Amino acid sequence: MRSLSLLLGGSLVGLFFAAALVSFFWTPHGVEQIAIQLRFLPPSAAHPLGTDHLGRDILSMLMVGARTSIAVAIVAVGMGVALGVPLGLVAAATRGGLIDEIIMRGNDLIFAFPALVIAILITAVFGPSALNAIIAIGIFNTPVFARVTRGAALSLWTLDYIRAARVAGKGRARISVEHILPNIANLLIVQGTIQFSLGILAEAGLSYLGLGAQPPTPSWGRMLADAQTMVALAPHMAIFPGLAIVLTVLGLNLLGDGLRDLLDPRLRRAR
Numbered sequence: 001m002r003s004l005s006l007l008l009g010g011s012l013v014g015l016f017f018a019a020a021l022v023s024f025f026w027t028p029h030g031v032e033q034i035a036i037q038l039r040f041l042p043p044s045a046a047h048p049l050g051t052d053h054l055g056r057d058i059l060s061m062l063m064v065g066a067r068t069s070i071a072v073a074i075v076a077v078g079m080g081v082a083l084g085v086p087l088g089l090v091a092a093a094t095r096g097g098l099i100d101e102i103i104m105r106g107n108d109l110i111f112a113f114p115a116l117v118i119a120i121l122i123t124a125v126f127g128p129s130a131l132n133a134i135i136a137i138g139i140f141n142t143p144v145f146a147r148v149t150r151g152a153a154l155s156l157w158t159l160d161y162i163r164a165a166r167v168a169g170k171g172r173a174r175i176s177v178e179h180i181l182p183n184i185a186n187l188l189i190v191q192g193t194i195q196f197s198l199g200i201l202a203e204a205g206l207s208y209l210g211l212g213a214q215p216p217t218p219s220w221g222r223m224l225a226d227a228q229t230m231v232a233l234a235p236h237m238a239i240f241p242g243l244a245i246v247l248t249v250l251g252l253n254l255l256g257d258g259l260r261d262l263l264d265p266r267l268r269r270a271r
Helices: 004-022 058-093 098-111 115-126 130-156 160-167 172-208 220-227 236-263 265-270
Strands: none
Touching: 004 058, 004 236, 058 098, 058 130, 058 172, 058 220, 058 236, 098 130, 115 130, 115 172, 130 172, 160 172, 172 220, 172 236, 220 236
């Protein structure tokens, strides 16, 4: 509670998740309910955030779109953790060897292709969908977690308690799981929140380009794409999805900063 960043970030992220959770049970209007006679309505009591070019309620669209963003970001980050963390631990355990070199050069190869380029390649073969967006973002997250894990693990392999574990007869794999991973978990948690925010941005960007979630599934990026030619006529169509993306990413970054301050023992000692 002493961290304003943690409190503010947690509040924004909590609001984001609450909206997504509530949308499973209730939305002010149906997200597939088209009413042409109600299109371009400004914010009002009946439609607090107005309506879009098809007469759909923007608040309802944002609430359901939050589910899409959460699902894509969580699965993509989980994919990055599941693949990247083991690779990073193996690379650190075999530092300077052939396996380490292969893993890190493979990471460099993936880094040469941004998530957008990977998504374009995947959708060119399999077609645009939320699943392909997840795969593209997850592939891009893998080397990020591998690098972070390797860098943090390398600094621990030189410590005395790791040497003591090796003298006690523990193998590299067991040391990595029992001693290295628990001591870098705080760093991975913070990195996970950062990658989650980047996943939200990536999903919105891919949907904006038509490479992510496809209609009729609501998506914040798709809402911005629909609004781009109607900004002068109905600016609220672009303002509210844009604010949702900005506030969510801001909240996740503030939450990551707050968690770093809370979990880093060196910062706690400094305070």
